[in-house]
Amino acid sequence: MKESIRIMSVVGARPNFMKIAPFTRAIAEHNATAEERQVPTIDHLLVHTGQHYDERMSASFFDALSIPRPDIDLEVGSGSHAEQVGHTMIAFENALREHRPDWVVVVGDVNATCACSITAKKEHIKVAHIEAGLRSGDREMPEEINRIVTDSLSDLLFTTDALADENLTKEGVPTDRVHCVGNIMIDTLEYCREQALSRSMEHILKENMLEGRTPPTLSSEPHGLMTLHRPSNVDQPAVLGPIVHFICNEWASDMPVIWPVHPRTRKNLQTFGLWNQVVDCESLILLEPVGYLEMLFLNAHAGIMLTDSGGLQEECCVLGTPCLTLRWNTERPMTLKEHGGVSMLVGNDASKIEQAYRETKGQSRRSFRPPLWDGSAACRIVEVLIAATECTK
Numbered sequence: 001m002k003e004s005i006r007i008m009s010v011v012g013a014r015p016n017f018m019k020i021a022p023f024t025r026a027i028a029e030h031n032a033t034a035e036e037r038q039v040p041t042i043d044h045l046l047v048h049t050g051q052h053y054d055e056r057m058s059a060s061f062f063d064a065l066s067i068p069r070p071d072i073d074l075e076v077g078s079g080s081h082a083e084q085v086g087h088t089m090i091a092f093e094n095a096l097r098e099h100r101p102d103w104v105v106v107v108g109d110v111n112a113t114c115a116c117s118i119t120a121k122k123e124h125i126k127v128a129h130i131e132a133g134l135r136s137g138d139r140e141m142p143e144e145i146n147r148i149v150t151d152s153l154s155d156l157l158f159t160t161d162a163l164a165d166e167n168l169t170k171e172g173v174p175t176d177r178v179h180c181v182g183n184i185m186i187d188t189l190e191y192c193r194e195q196a197l198s199r200s201m202e203h204i205l206k207e208n209m210l211e212g213r214t215p216p217t218l219s220s221e222p223h224g225l226m227t228l229h230r231p232s233n234v235d236q237p238a239v240l241g242p243i244v245h246f247i248c249n250e251w252a253s254d255m256p257v258i259w260p261v262h263p264r265t266r267k268n269l270q271t272f273g274l275w276n277q278v279v280d281c282e283s284l285i286l287l288e289p290v291g292y293l294e295m296l297f298l299n300a301h302a303g304i305m306l307t308d309s310g311g312l313q314e315e316c317c318v319l320g321t322p323c324l325t326l327r328w329n330t331e332r333p334m335t336l337k338e339h340g341g342v343s344m345l346v347g348n349d350a351s352k353i354e355q356a357y358r359e360t361k362g363q364s365r366r367s368f369r370p371p372l373w374d375g376s377a378a379c380r381i382v383e384v385l386i387a388a389t390e391c392t393k
């Protein structure tokens with residue numbers, strides 16, 4: 001028996017942190033009893049590429065989710081896609097040559113996911129992808145390119161559901177590489193649920209108001225919640241302008257709307273001259289990007305969510321928050337109403353959003369939990385990794 005297996009896992013941007021937290025915990029649990037069970041221990045190294053680097057976009061998640069500090073920080077920072085991917089590959093190659101892991105584990109679909117899987121394969125190191133098989137069918141999305149490249153290179157593909165398995169079968173991925181393990185994001189949701197729900201609205205608003213503004217006092221009526229960051233929604237004034245008009249003139253007149261503003265979106269609102277409109281809208285509560293526990297609290301108490309985030313679509317599904325997804329397609333169809341979920345695709349045309357909003361507001365919460373979205377995905381992943389390493393020794 002090999003005494004230990006070296007795994008290097010990679011995070012780069014905010015949505016990765018919720019996916020790696022349960023994995024690091026599952027490794028610690030595995031190691032605690034490995035000797036007694038006579039199985040190899042895992043020697044784990046965590047790499048942060050540094051794509052997201054702000055306290056609020058990165059470090060706060062390590063604290064809230066008890067993720068160990070990264071062993072290696074590549075500090076690539078922001079830049080164009082080619083700059084991010086290129087700088088990550090150069091720095092990651094050095095890390096691989098120094099540490100020679102048995103496996104590189106990548107999660108999700110950000111630039112770090114793609115850059116590190118390419119680099120690992122060129123160094124003849126096996127790659128495992130957590131959250132494999134998701135496809136939006138939209139190659140305009142940088143994330144779709146990252147998914148396709150990563151999956152085509154991966155030796156092990158960990159999927160969230162049967163629809164993702166079908167996508168991989170259609171692409172000719174050998175079935176013995178694919179393991180449906182459930183949704184690791186839901187591991188984090190279940191692990192944090194109690195702690196998140198013990199937060200207070202008053203405290204969350206006070207700590208996160210944009211530019212230190214005075215927080216309003218909210219009634220017990222449900223609020224609206226929204227996030228927006230995709231280039232397709234926020235990079236053009238002709239798209240973002242009408243969305244902002246709908247939020248300020250219709251939605252926020254019905255209920256208070258809480259909006260943690262992503263750095264990309266804030267920059268664009270300012271550039272396009274829309275910033276004053278949102279700041280002046282009285283029942284629109286603008287927050288800095290909030291932490292994971294705070295977002296979970298806000299989501300669990302929201303009457304309706306408008307978002308273009310993939311992760312929030314999944315969290316709404318399990319929490320039961322009616323969700324309008326501001327995209328024309330999704331790589332997470334399992335969360336849609338037609339598959340039993342709570343989310344509707346409404347695109348980014350303001351009149352369509354408005355119509356869907358009118359149909360949805362006032363709907364009650366209804367939770368939907370797809371098979372294996374049970375909080376134990378990370379343990380299944382660790383078991384498969386150990387078995388796969390033993391087989392290929």
Ligand code: UD1
Nearest residue numbers: 013014015051052053054057078110111142143229263264
């Ligand atoms: C990235 C991911 C996306 C994910 C999203 C969540 C890719 C291709 N995209 O998009 O899949 O849903 O993160 O946030 O990997 N910035 C800061 N502080 C930070 C990080 C970024 O101010 O800590 C600024 C950057 O300078 C840049 C902008 O925010 O101007 C966008 O960051 P970037 O990493 O390019 O992409 P995201 O839009 O965040």
